[in-house]
Amino acid sequence: MEVAQISIFLENRSGGLADIVDVLARNGIDIKALTLADMSDFGILRLIVEDPERTRKVLKDGGFTVEKTRVVAVEVPDRPGGLSDALHALRGKGINIEYMYSAARKSGERAIIVLRVDEVGKAAEALQGAGVAVLDRLDKI
């Protein structure tokens, strides 16, 4: 139960982000979720897309440094405390979260959260054990 995330190295220059998004647009790739980690000199763009392998390839061919990583995606109730249950499940198993972000979605029902952890399998198990809905794909959201 896991989802692939595409990460791209971004140097700190104007237009850097636009270049990447252009490649995706040209190839008809829909972005389901994204987050940008920025440091003073460089950044890392992380994407959840429909077809991670094809995305990786078109970006690599476009001259970018790309990495495909396994992440966990969960669906949590869109209300105060909705995320809390999921995180408690991970804490109980001593699983550390590197970073996380949420996916774009119609609000009001369920929210989708992408979690980056070191032990993806163990995290998915812990979450399911606690009754959290773990998604195996994100292309239908």
Place this chain on the structure above:
Amino acid sequence: MRANWNDAPEGFHPASAPDFLPLPQLRQVQLQRLQAVVRRAYEHQKLFRQRMEERRLTPASVKRLEDLGQLPFTVKADLRDTYPFGLFASPMEEVVRLHASSGTTGKPIVVAYTQSDIDVWKEVMVRSFAACGVHRCDVIQNAYGYGLFTGGLGAHYGAEALGATVIPISGGNTERQLMVMQDFGVTVICSTPSYFLHLLERAKEAKLDFGRLRTGVFGAEPWSDAMRDRIQQESGVRAQDIYGLSEIIGPGVGVECLNQKGLHLFEDHFLPEIIDPETGKVLPDGSEGELVLTTLSKQAMPMIRYRTRDITTLLPEPCACGRSIRRIRRVARRSDDMFIIRGVNVFPSQVETALLRVEGTLPHYEIVLTREKGLDQMEVRVEVTPEIFSDKIGALEAVHRELEEALEQVLGIRVHAVLVEPRSVARSEGKAKRVIDRRNV
């Protein structure tokens, strides 16, 4: 009685006498010393002896000064290959000092001095100061770095032997430099020209003047007449160029006199030749080529025909100052890819050593040199390869830190590493252009 306590005493400094030797006498001194130093190197430097034997030469082959041209060259790689002590010609008990400077890769090169070598060094530094019009009543702020670098201690010993007052402030801490300069009545400063430009900028910002400062003795990196004009106009300080390199002795190999028309070489101690860097052939005076120096009086580490890689011209005309020792034109470029940043010699191969240490394979990279507020900055732009890329900021930051640490370890100075996207570094056909120098020296 002089009007001011640091007005110049009259006449030349007695140590400057050899600068004015009549030419026949100077050539005689050079020949005698050359024969002695070749013998010394032949007897104590295995590498030199081997090369002499391959050419079927012995010290007796040197009968005239012109015979020098047959002798083998010594190059920087020889110091690396015999690291650390392989070229010493004196036993360690006679060596009183070691200095080191950067080599072409990770290891530095080591140079040694006997007491007599230190005395010669002091002498040529006294003569250097004297040629710049510096004298025993001066207060000298020595902002060259003290340590393994030859600049600090070389200038220090010379300034003391001159009888001047030395402030051993070393490099860095600009605010303190400016305070000391004002409060201690400094009249002379020794530093790299770029560091002085930095002091100049900071003094302007702080609305300070340079007080009694009269002369700067600037060296350890290439600079231009345009930069001299700027320094002299903006600061009112006379900017004198001094030349030297660790392999030969350190600062004090040559210096400008007050005419500022080329640098006089103390050729009674350092015999110059100009060669074609491609063929190695000796060129006549007046031609541009690579400067080759032979140390005539060094004991601990004689250098026979050391290739400096500095491109210059030996000026044959006599100088208006009356010195008989010849001059070279200001060194503006080199025959290899070495560059100098904040007084420190850097080879791109050293940068490659550091990158390889971190990444395992050599990434595409380039070195960008800039000058901000008079201070040289070096940036190493490294393309991010899939091998070092990670989706975790922490991991990428760790690589970045490792790169900067490895660079500092190998180069001995802090430089900025910047991670850049693939293909950011221009690809060139043939030999890659690794260094982009935007300093306008």
